[in-house]
Each structure stands twice: as C-alpha cells, then as structure tokens.
Amino acid sequence: MKKIKIAGVPEHFNLPWQLAIENNEFTDYNIDLEWTNVPEGTGKLCEMLRSGETDLAVILTEGIIKDILAGNPSKIVQIYVKSPLIWGIHVGANSSFKTVSDLKDTRGAISRRGSGSELMAYVNAHNQKWSTENLKFEIVNTIDGAVEALTNEKADYFMWERFMTKPLVDQGIFRRLDDCLTPWPSFVIVATDDLLKNSPEVIQKTLQIINFKTKKFKEIPGITATIAERFHQKIEDIEHWISRTEWSQESMDQEMLNNVQNQLFEFGIINKKGTFAQLAIR
Template sequence: MTNLMIGGVPEHFNLPWYLTLREKAYHPKGINLRWQDFPGGTGAMCKALRDGSIDMAVILTEGIIADIVKGNPSKIVQIFVSSPLRWGIHVAADSDYKEIDDLKGTKAAISRYGSGSHLMAYVHAQQAGWDLEKDLDFELVKNLSGALEKLPQGIGDYFMWEKFTTKPYVDDGTFRLVGECPTPWPCFVIAVREELLENQPEMVTDILEIINRTTFEFKQIPAIDRMLANRYDQKLEDIQLWLSQTQWSQQNLSAEQLIAVQEQLLHLDLIEKSLDPSKILFDLNYTFTVD
C-alpha cells in the first residue's frame, strides 16, 4: 500500500473527496490516500507542495499557476471545479463601509501572500478601476477564523472569501456582504508534485478515475443537499443554490484557459513571466468516460 497525502480547504466543494476516503475507495488500487485540511488556503498548500509534506492539492487555479511560474515543482493534472468561485467581499457588520467604492485605499485582510484572497484582491481592484499601487494594502489574518476575529476589531477593512462558506457569519451578524467578485476562470484544479508524476503516474490516474466518477454522480446522490447543509453548517436553501451554480469537471485545463490566466496575472504584476503550457499542465493520457 502506497501512502499519499492530498490537501484542500475544509469546504463543501471537497465533500466528494471525503466520501471516497470514507469508503476507502483507493485501497483496491493499493493507495492509502490521506486528506489534510488547509484552513489557510492556497498559500499554505503551495508551501506544502514545495516542501513535499503533501503530494497533491485541490487548489485555486490562479494561485497554483502563479506559484508554478515561481518555481513550485508541481503540475496541474485536471480541473476539479469548472464553475467560477464566487468571492464575497465582506466587512465587519458594524463598519461604516456600505459599498465597494468605500473600500478604495483601505486594507484587504488576506490569509497570506500568494493566497487566493491576496490574488483576487488584485483582480477585484482592477475590475473596480482602482490604482493597483495606491489603492491596495493588505493585512495578514491567516485564515477565515482570523478574519472573523480581526475585522470586528478594526484590523483589516474587508475580506474576500467564498461567499457560501462565509454565509453563516453574514447571517449571524459578524460580517456584512457588500459585493461579489467571481473568478473569470475555472476555480479549482488538482495539482500534483512532479516527483509523483514522474515516478507513479498510474497512481495519479487511478485517483482521478475514482474521484471523477464520484463528482460525475455527485448531484444525484440522494439527500446530498441535506448532507452538505448538516456537515458544513449551512442553510438548506443556501446549499441548494450553491449546488445549482457549481459544476465539477473531469477534464484538464486547456492551453487557452491557462494562457488567459497567465495574461491576467502578468497584467496585475503578480508574475514576472509566463510559461509554456507544457511547463504547467501534465498530460496523463487519461480520459474519463461514462460507462
């Protein structure tokens, strides 16, 4: 049995992984796949891929692309969620900020530099027409828990995070939602360390086949909306809306999609160069098919 470690955020997008792990679905392939939660998000997972403490990650597209360009020894093997991530723009419920324009020149609370909350602050600022040098500033808060603690104290002014994950804290009066910023690309991909891809690519293919079959059938699982709502402490109607807006994928990023993300990152000065798609995407010669 080969031990492999995969990381991801502890959010509803990743319930399909929990289901396969609970069923020990990888054991017949000789794989003991273990999951590690990363509440700190993309930046923390990039670090873990670099130092080898995880072998794979379910990770934000823009974050892992930027880090691979900067030397992360990993490659993208597949899209996991093809629909956009709907980033909510949150402020403390009792703050004086009422709309997006009020946030110009204030401090964005971010989990860490290189994280999705960091990169998407740039994307949002560009979309809002702000000056990226003068109108953006940052406050490190580590993760969602840190933002829940710090924003009401006036440490950081706004916080961007997936809006359904933060919805309970809007409902309970900790946060107030002032806007949204959907990603202009598929939101989550599966990244794998090059060492594993070079030495055991067949195991990566086996893992993809199992998780793809689960995500392909995921929305048809009886009472899956209630399971999600209970596990992630969400209102049933919020989960049902989220499910209707979310699409899992069984395909890899196209070269065109990758180039578009890199062009945006270059434009925002978040990377200094772009790489050929072959340096970021890995072709396993695998195609998911429905029986």
Template structure:
C-alpha cells in the same frame, strides 16, 4: 521524512463543500479497495499554504485554486496540473465587519484587505477586484490573517477593513451578522485544479491516474446523490436554500484544464503584474 511507497499518496485541500466528494470516497473505502493509502489533510489556510506544502515536500497532490497554483509556479514551485477539478468560477464574497462604516465597494478604495497569505486566492482576487473597480495598485493594502477565523478577528477589531472569501462558505457569518457582504467577485477562470509535485508525478503516474479515476467517479455523480443537499447543509452549517443555490452554480470536471482557460488566467494575472515570470500552458500541464 520517509519516502512514499508506491501505494501511498498525501492529498491536501480546503475544508469546504467542494471537497466533500473526497470525504465520501474515503468513507466508502474507495481508495483502500484499490490498494491506495490516501492520506487527506484539510488546509484551512488555503492555496498559499498548500503551495508551500507542495514546495516543501509535505504533500503530493493539492486541490488548489487555479490562480494560486499559477502564482506559485511563477514563483518557482515545481508542480504540474494533472486535472481540472471544479470547472465553474469561484464566487468571492467581498465582506466587511457588521459594524463597519463601509457600505460600497468604492468605499474600500485605499483600505486594508485581510488575506490568508500572500499568493493565496484572497490576495490575488483583491487585485482582480481592484482592477474591476479601476483602482491602482497604490489603493491596495494587506493584513495577513491566515484563516477565516483570523479574518473574523481582523474585521471585528478593525485591524483589516475587508475580506474576500468563498461566498457560500462565509454565508453563516453573514447570517449571524458577523460579516456584511457588499459585493461578489467571480473568478475569470475555472476555480480549482488538481496539481502535484513534479518529482512525485514523474515517479507515480499510474498511482495518480488511479486516484483520478476514483475521485472522478464521485464528482460525476455527486449532485445526484439522494439528499446530498441536506448532508452538505448539516456538515457545513449552512442553510439548505444556500446549499441548493451553490449546487446549481457548481460543476465538477473529469478532464484536464483547457489550454484556452489557462491562457486566459495567465494573461489576466500577468496584466496585474502578479507573475514573476511569463508562463505558458506547456509549463503547467502534466
């Protein structure tokens, strides 16, 4: 693997509407105009896969779920948070197959959850949901399905019983009666951070700061772009009203995540026995 030049940076994130500002910036040539060769890769497998890519040196920055990053760092990933990206909670829809016999959250006690990977948001939020429902750890079982398409197959052929995924991303599947949503579980923390490999950050801080300045310009003005609701609706195959509802609920950040928000997320994940070691905010902030 060739080492990165000072003006090259590999950034990864999920192919969802949260990351459309990156696509706009790339389409506008905003990074290239500043001499930055930003290579973006969509990772449909989510935060568990992104954590491994950071660990393996296959990416430099990731727009990753806060909880997924904390779990990965507790497991040994050497990465730091350079900024909060989305300050609002993520709304995890709890889905079953359209023909599933399960009608309520309580019906799901002891059944099998589809997850993209262990350590992913779909895995970690299954524990958060279980805690909120007063289930025990013994009530949780998992089936790794890798992607949203994998979850469709698993819930359709009943190799798994339910699946947690971002509520608006799955809306087309609900509209098509492939999934049936029986609940929503919001994250008790801001949902996405921008994290980088510590080794990369140590040698490329001016480059990273330049990238942040550019993307922050786009996220700050994103919701004010004329007809952005229609653009998102067409790009992601969602009904216009659903996109407008999502826009009302979503706020991007241009600042570092607060120590208080990190402490809350750490405390909850630690209470659920999901962290191999106790973390402190100082361990996590670049």
C-alpha cells in the same frame, strides 16, 4: 498499498474526496489516500507542495499558476471545479463602509501571501479600476483570524468564498457588500514533480476514482442535506451553491491556460507567463 498525501481547504467543494475516502473507494484500488484539511488556503497549500508535505493538492487556479511560475516544483494535472468561484466582499458588521467603492486604498485581510484572498483583491481592484500599487494587506491566516481583524478594525475587508462565509453574515458578524467572480475555473488538482516522476499510474487511478465521484455527486440521495449538516449551512443556500457549481473531469488545455495567464498578467498577479509544459500536463 501506495500511500499518497493530498491536501485542500475544508470546504464543500472537496466533499467528494471525503466521501470517496470514507467509502474506501481508493483503498479498493490499493491507494491509501491521506487527506489533510488546510483552512489557511492556497498560500499554505503552495508551501506544502514545495516542501513535500503533500503529494497532491486541490487548489485555486490563480494561486498555483503564480506559484509554479515562482518555482513550485508541481504541475496542474486536471481541472477540478470548472465553474467560477464566487468571492464575497465582506466588512465587519459595524463597519462604516457601505459599498465596494468605499474600500479603495483600505486594508484587506488575507490568509497569507499568495492566497486567493490576496490575489482576488487584485481582480477586484482591476474591476473597480483602482491602482493595484495602493493595495494594503493584513495577514490573518484563517476565517477566524479575519473575524478578529475586521471586528477589531485591524483590517477593513475580507474576500472569501461566499457560501462558506454566509453563516457569519447571517449571524451579523460580517456584512457582504458584493460578489467578485473568478474569470477562470475555480480549482485544479496539482501533483508534485516527484509524484509525477515516480508514480504516474497512481495519479491516473486517483483521478479516475475522483472523476467518477464528481460526475455522480449531485445525484447522491440527500446530498444537499449532507452538505448543509457537515458545513453548518442552510439547505436553501446549499441548493443555490450546488446549482451553480460544476465539477470537471477534464485536463487543462493550452487555450484555457493561455487565457488564464493573460488575465492574471493583465491584473498584475503574475509578471511573466509560462509554457504549457512548465505549468501542466495533459
């Protein structure tokens, strides 16, 4: 039995992994896949890949491209979710800010440096035609940290996946001013260079198993009710989310990677571009 460590955010996108593990779909092929939930998000996942704390990660496309270019010894092995991620732009319930334009030069709450919550602030600034040099951030680690920061005015806004934060909007803790969509595929699967060198066949088998799961995921009987229960969501919100979410079973190709890098460069998220061989495998 080959033990493999994998990490990702505790969000509905990753339920296919959880269900496959619970159903012993990896152990049936002699893979002991150990999942770790990482609520801190992409920045923490990058740290775990660098340190060898995890072998695989399901991670935001923009965050891992930036970190591989900065020396993370990992490669993108596949696109996981090809549809864009919908980031809600949130303020505290009692905030005086009414529109996204009001947030110019204010403080964004982010989980940590290099996280999606930081990088998407650059995308939003570009969309709003703001100077990214004036972006300011408060590190809050988790959603709970963002609640505390916005409630106590330590930060002014927080960007996070719209549906995962909707319960906080429904409870009157956050107000959502608008959405900001990623102009690239949401999530990719990443493997460390060590795993790619020493166990390429295990990676391929793991991908085959999860690809079969995601291909059939929407057809699982009662899946919307299962997601709603596990993630404390309303059924109608999950129906909306799942209708907009498309998993992928395809590798990253050169054209797509170039398009993503060009946009990341334009937005000021990266200051150099890499080759396909540096960033991904086919």
